[in-house]
Amino acid sequence: MRTRFVVGNWKMNLLRGEALELIEALKSVDAVSHEHVSVVVCPPFTALSTLTEHGLQGIELGAQNCHVSQKGAFTGEVSAEMLRDVGCSYVIVGHSERRRDQHETDAEIGRKALHALQFGLRPIICVGEQLEERQSGMTHEVLHRQISEIIEAAGADVVSKSVIAYEPVWAIGTGLAATTEQAQDAHAAIRAHLDQHAVTHRVPLLYGGSVTAANAAGLFSCPDVDGALVGGASLKAMEFAQIVHAARDSTR
Ligand code: PEP
Numbered sequence: 001m002r003t004r005f006v007v008g009n010w011k012m013n014l015l016r017g018e019a020l021e022l023i024e025a026l027k028s029v030d031a032v033s034h035e036h037v038s039v040v041v042c043p044p045f046t047a048l049s050t051l052t053e054h055g056l057q058g059i060e061l062g063a064q065n066c067h068v069s070q071k072g073a074f075t076g077e078v079s080a081e082m083l084r085d086v087g088c089s090y091v092i093v094g095h096s097e098r099r100r101d102q103h104e105t106d107a108e109i110g111r112k113a114l115h116a117l118q119f120g121l122r123p124i125i126c127v128g129e130q131l132e133e134r135q136s137g138m139t140h141e142v143l144h145r146q147i148s149e150i151i152e153a154a155g156a157d158v159v160s161k162s163v164i165a166y167e168p169v170w171a172i173g174t175g176l177a178a179t180t181e182q183a184q185d186a187h188a189a190i191r192a193h194l195d196q197h198a199v200t201h202r203v204p205l206l207y208g209g210s211v212t213a214a215n216a217a218g219l220f221s222c223p224d225v226d227g228a229l230v231g232g233a234s235l236k237a238m239e240f241a242q243i244v245h246a247a248r249d250s251t252r
Helices: 016-028 045-054 080-085 096-101 106-118 131-135 139-154 156-160 180-196 216-220 237-249
Strands: 004-009 037-042 060-063 090-093 122-127 163-166 205-208 227-230
Touching: 004 090, 004 163, 004 205, 004 237, 016 037, 016 045, 016 237, 037 090, 037 237, 045 060, 080 106, 090 106, 106 122, 106 139, 106 156, 122 139, 131 139, 139 156, 139 180, 163 180, 180 205, 180 216, 216 227, 216 237, 227 237
Parallel strands: 004 037, 004 227, 037 060, 060 090, 090 122, 122 163, 163 205, 205 227
Antiparallel strands: none
């Protein structure tokens, strides 16, 4: 039985007290890991150690970014080792908001994944096309290019130990999720491309982009969708719980 992942990306939201309240709410509605379903939340850096000290019981912790170096003169940056030290097991790398705002390249994202894994964090590597790229029929080409460059920088072994999130940029925060057909098609293309690069291990492929309680079950029914990276809906305990429960149902 393959493991499903439901990962919440809290982005730049919630003060520590609010983060604690959300974790308690998630536990109270059973939005926690079960056999075959891993639940991960990725709060802002400032809430990480508070949540670890409080105790997460069945919810794993991830960060939203890391630097490529272990330490040094990199003002404002946080290393994978530091994230491990505050209790993280995962780190998102290459989110489209960072590609857009910090001009992160696929090569840099690959180096971050490599660095994260060296310090014991499992990378969640984000890829996905822009609206114009989809409209001009370039989705597969863009995904192939992004994955090739990430593999070139990180190596096939690192990618085979990572999680990949397919996040079409036009679907993030827009309320316009990919259809199940679009998600399955992109995931199958990613899987075929990973095979070509000798990534033989079955890498978990998550879909991200306006996932809600209403569309989660359909997405989880796709053969190549292994879970979801959830932004907005991960801040609402009941809605996130319904997504987690849909993941659980899809394993039965
Ligand atoms: C995200 O930011 O990774 C994301 C998928 O956001 P949303 O679910 O809000 O579209």
